[in-house]
Structures are given as C-alpha cells and as structure tokens.
Amino acid sequence: MxxxxxxxxxxxxIFGKAEASPAPADSKPSKPxxxxxxxxxxxxxxxxxxxxxxxxxxxxxxxxxxxxxxxxxxxxxxxxxxxxxxxxxxxxxxxxxxDMPEDAEPQFHTVAKGETLSAIAKKYLGDANKYQAIFEANKPMLSDPDKIYPGQKLRIPQVA
Known part of the structure; x- marks a missing residue:
C-alpha cells in the first residue's frame, strides 16, 4: 500500500463544525x-x-x-x-x-498559490493548451477549470 x-x-x-461548547482541557471524549x-x-x-x-x-x-x-x-x-x-x-x-492496480506510480500535483491548470499542463505535459486533459482527469471533483485552490492535489494524466 x-x-x-x-x-x-x-x-x-464535509465534516461540519462541532456545535458543543469546548470540553475542559483535561477531559477526553469517551471511547464510544x-x-x-x-x-x-x-x-x-x-x-x-x-x-x-x-x-x-x-x-x-x-x-x-x-x-x-x-x-x-x-x-x-x-x-x-x-x-x-x-x-x-x-x-x-x-x-x-x-493499493493501486498496476505497477506505475500515479502522478499527482499539489496546486501552489497563483497556479493555473494551463501552467500545470505546461510543466507536466509540455503544452499549456493541454490544461483540458488535466481538467478531464480530475472530473467529477473539478467542475470548472478555473476553480482550483492552493493545497489541492490533482491527477496528472498520462497523455501521448
């Protein structure tokens, strides 16, 4: 693995925020x-x-x-x-x-502040215009190629 x-x-x-008042510092939640x-x-x-x-x-x-x-x-x-x-x-x-099927390790990229899919495509795929391939490889998690954020991890597809 x-x-x-x-x-x-x-x-x-997706987890929401705790609504309850904070517990005392020395108390631990019960196992259940x-x-x-x-x-x-x-x-x-x-x-x-x-x-x-x-x-x-x-x-x-x-x-x-x-x-x-x-x-x-x-x-x-x-x-x-x-x-x-x-x-x-x-x-x-x-x-x-x-565990991933097959032997090859997947290629992921962590988005840095100010990066665009075009810049990422240029770096990995050699052509900024191939940003759509990265967008498609990350559907359905991405709904818009302009809506990526710093810290987000993206799949980089193997493009011929």
Whole structure:
C-alpha cells in the first residue's frame, strides 16, 4: 500500500463544525463518543464519494485520526486515483493509503498559490493548451477549470 500526503487544513468541508461548547482541557471524549464521531466522518466521506459517482458499492473506508485507508476490489487505476484525490482533498484529511492496480506510480500535483491548470499542463505535459486533459482527469471533483485552490492535489494524466 502507498500513502499520499495532503494539506489537512484545505479542501472541501464535509465534516461540519462541532456545535458543543469546548470540553475542559483535561477531559477526553469517551471511547464510544470517539467511535461515533469516526463513524460519522466515514459516512460523510462515503456520501461525498456517492455524490461524485465514485462509489460502486465495493469501496471500503477506514479512518484513523486524519488518515483514510481506501480498499476496493473492482476499481481500475483511474478510479482508484480519483478515490484517493476525492478523499484526500477533504478538509481534515492529511493522508490517504491505498493499493493501486498496476505497477506505475500515479502522478499527482499539489496546486501552489497563483497556479493555473494551463501552467500545470505546461510543466507536466509540455503544452499549456493541454490544461483540458488535466481538467478531464480530475472530473467529477473539478467542475470548472478555473476553480482550483492552493493545497489541492490533482491527477496528472498520462497523455501521448
């Protein structure tokens, strides 16, 4: 299994904010409360994958702190890469662990402040006009080529 790092404090917010007043500094949540919170986060992640059309029913997620482990028996390489990015680009997630089909390591890029898909395409694909290939490779997580943000991780497709 490989592990990919993500920027924990950026990305789509799906977990919500705690509504309760802060607990005293010396108290810890009970184990059942921690397990319930973890299960609620896993359910939110599954709902997000379903919304994106990336859960064919065979995706299993395990959450430990801010690390998500993804397992899927039927997913091809492209789908697994998209699953890694869809989960990793969620606010609060800093690492994603998954097995990729095939031997080649996927190519991901972390967006820097001020970068555009055209600049990323020029860097990796040698032609700024190939930005559409990167956009297509990151659908359905991207809905507009102009809506990327610093810290977001993107798939770089293998373009001939």
């Amino acid at each position: 490989a592990i990919w790092d993500f920027v924990k404090d950026t990305g789509k917010s 409360a921690q397990e319930n919170a973890t299960q609620a986060k896993v359910e939110a992640l599954k709902k997000e994958l379903k919304t994106l059309g990336l859960d064919a029913g065979d995706v299993h997620l395990t959450l430990k702190g801010d690390l998500v482990k993804i397992e899927s028996r039927g997913a091809d390489r492209e789908t697994m890469e998209k699953l890694v990015l869809a989960v990793g680009n969620i606010e609060g997630i800093s690492k994603v662990e998954a």
